[in-house]
Amino acid sequence: MKKIGLYLFTNDLRINDNTLLYKASQSVDELLCVAVEPRLSTYSVRLSQEQENGAHRHLFIKQAIDDLASSLARLGQRLLVLERNTSEDLVQLVKSQQVTHFFASSHCAHDERQLVIDTLTQCPGLFISQQHHTTLFESDAFPFELTKLPRSFTKFRLQVEYLEIEIEESVISSLPPAPQTATECYRKPIPELNDSKPGDYIGGETVGLIHLENYFSNDYAGTYKQTRNALDGIENSTKFSPWLALGCVSPKTIYRHLKQFEAHLGANDSTYWIYFELLWREYFYWKCLTLGTSLFGRESSDLPNEQLLDTTSGSSFAKWKSGNTNYPIVDACMRQLNATGYMSNRGRQLVASCLIHELGIDWRHGAAYFESQLIDYDVASNWGNWAYIAGALNPQAPQNVNKQRAAHQSQLKSRHFDLVKQTEMYDPEHAFINKWHRGDEASTSTRYQDVI
Numbered sequence: 001m002k003k004i005g006l007y008l009f010t011n012d013l014r015i016n017d018n019t020l021l022y023k024a025s026q027s028v029d030e031l032l033c034v035a036v037e038p039r040l041s042t043y044s045v046r047l048s049q050e051q052e053n054g055a056h057r058h059l060f061i062k063q064a065i066d067d068l069a070s071s072l073a074r075l076g077q078r079l080l081v082l083e084r085n086t087s088e089d090l091v092q093l094v095k096s097q098q099v100t101h102f103f104a105s106s107h108c109a110h111d112e113r114q115l116v117i118d119t120l121t122q123c124p125g126l127f128i129s130q131q132h133h134t135t136l137f138e139s140d141a142f143p144f145e146l147t148k149l150p151r152s153f154t155k156f157r158l159q160v161e162y163l164e165i166e167i168e169e170s171v172i173s174s175l176p177p178a179p180q181t182a183t184e185c186y187r188k189p190i191p192e193l194n195d196s197k198p199g200d201y202i203g204g205e206t207v208g209l210i211h212l213e214n215y216f217s218n219d220y221a222g223t224y225k226q227t228r229n230a231l232d233g234i235e236n237s238t239k240f241s242p243w244l245a246l247g248c249v250s251p252k253t254i255y256r257h258l259k260q261f262e263a264h265l266g267a268n269d270s271t272y273w274i275y276f277e278l279l280w281r282e283y284f285y286w287k288c289l290t291l292g293t294s295l296f297g298r299e300s301s302d303l304p305n306e307q308l309l310d311t312t313s314g315s316s317f318a319k320w321k322s323g324n325t326n327y328p329i330v331d332a333c334m335r336q337l338n339a340t341g342y343m344s345n346r347g348r349q350l351v352a353s354c355l356i357h358e359l360g361i362d363w364r365h366g367a368a369y370f371e372s373q374l375i376d377y378d379v380a381s382n383w384g385n386w387a388y389i390a391g392a393l394n395p396q397a398p399q400n401v402n403k404q405r406a407a408h409q410s411q412l413k414s415r416h417f418d419l420v421k422q423t424e425m426y427d428p429e430h431a432f433i434n435k436w437h438r439g440d441e442a443s444t445s446t447r448y449q450d451v452i
């Protein structure tokens with residue numbers, strides 16, 4: 001009997017360092033390559049008050065999928081893109097194409113996992129291969145059970161940072177052909193990326209790998225720790241996140257380049273710090289997996305029926321989104337996000353702190369808006385960082401409630417940023433504020449008396 005495989009691309013839109021695709025290539029006679037275009041969830045539509053992904057995020061995803069389709073075409077394959085992320089289309093494909101083997105990345109997030117579970121439940125008898133292959137570590141490499149994932153990043157880091165990372169890459173030089181019968185639904189090749197402007201980030205594995213090579217062929221990594229907090233500047237932090245988020249480049253590929261850089265030019269605090277930040281990404285990934293829907297605050301009762309904001313908060317939220325709060329540093333960062341789809345890590349911390357503490361808005365609205373706009377939107381890193389800043393990452397255990405409440409208050413305080421001091425530290429000359437200046441006096445004042 002013919003073995004027909006279906007490979008479902010989700011957050012692994014790449015050919016290189018794709019061990020699961022390699023496995024698929026070795027296991028079946030014909031292979032159906034399918035991608036599901038990420039859409040804004042209903043939950044995030046309500047919270048963000050946006051109907052769909054923003055233009056930059058939308059374009060970046062489209063470019064990444066087109067690039068994958070071109071790479072697959074070079075290997076004699078074709079990519080079928082499903083526009084709805086429901087199990088119906090997948091089930092229909094499995095049945096109509098008589099698929100026998102199903103391959104999909106093991107996602108950390110609830111909805112993406114549910115899509116695969118629902119499909120497999122309706123298609124019993126498939127051979128299933130799943131793997132976490134958008135991380136540095138496999139879950140069985142950890143010296144703890146996932147159910148006992150350390151609560152804090154520091155405890156996690158101390159237990160994992162010395163673990164060995166497998167960096168040998170599987171090379172795919174050919175793929176089994178696509179089944180003949182599914183032709184009408186394939187993605188039409190769109191080879192030219194002519195809808196992006198110079199300086200824009202371009203989605204896809206091809207550009208992601210070029211960016212990686214460029215980054216390490218300069219000495220940026222050697223000074224990363226001193227420059228990473230800058231609000232702007234392509235060279236100041238790695239800017240790997242957009243390609244990591246869609247899996248166009250794997251963290252292991254980045255790690256391999258980092259080790260090569262250290263071997264040639266020497267390791268220092270800065271090169272270690274790139275690894276340190278990748279461990280934050282890792283921590284949020286496994287945290288997301290273990291928290292399930294509670295990462296999104298779905299089980300809590302303080303946003304009844306996921307209600308929308310009242311008129312006053314709704315107006316503050318709209319001003320925050322458009323960069324019109326009258327906190328100059330916040331407005332500049334939000335304008336940068338809206339104009340490019342990217343914001344620095346420092347900027348994200350400041351605008352999140354402002355939304356939560358200055359404007360008193362539930363953090364989930366901010367997280368959902370980021371989800372709709374960021375070209376590097378990553379479910380675990382985004383919702384994890386927001387929950388962390390809001391002090392909502394670790395659900396409180398019933399014992400030691402008082403002790404935990406005190407710890408919670410002090411955490412909240414430590415993540416409430418003084419916007420004036422932060423401006424003095426990170427934008428003393430107001431170069432960044434002026435760059436994203438909205439053209440009236442209020443936006444260049446740092447005194448903030450007239451805030452909403």
Ligand SMILES: Cc1cc2nc3c(=O)[nH]c(=O)nc-3n(C[C@H](O)[C@H](O)[C@H](O)COP(=O)(O)OP(=O)(O)OC[C@H]3O[C@@H](n4cnc5c(N)ncnc54)[C@H](O)[C@@H]3O)c2cc1C
Binds near residue numbers: 240280281376379385
């Ligand atoms: C409120 C908020 C929301 C965020 N949302 C996202 C998101 O949706 N997607 C995303 O990739 N990152 C998110 N981050 C983390 C961080 O801001 C970005 O990863 C970083 O700014 C990306 O730029 P870079 O690649 O130049 O980072 P670098 O400073 O060069 O770091 C190297 C890599 O380490 C990882 N990393 C760095 N900082 C963090 C962090 N705090 N948490 C997790 N991983 C980290 C990223 O993969 C990054 O590419 C968020 C942070 C905050 C405070």
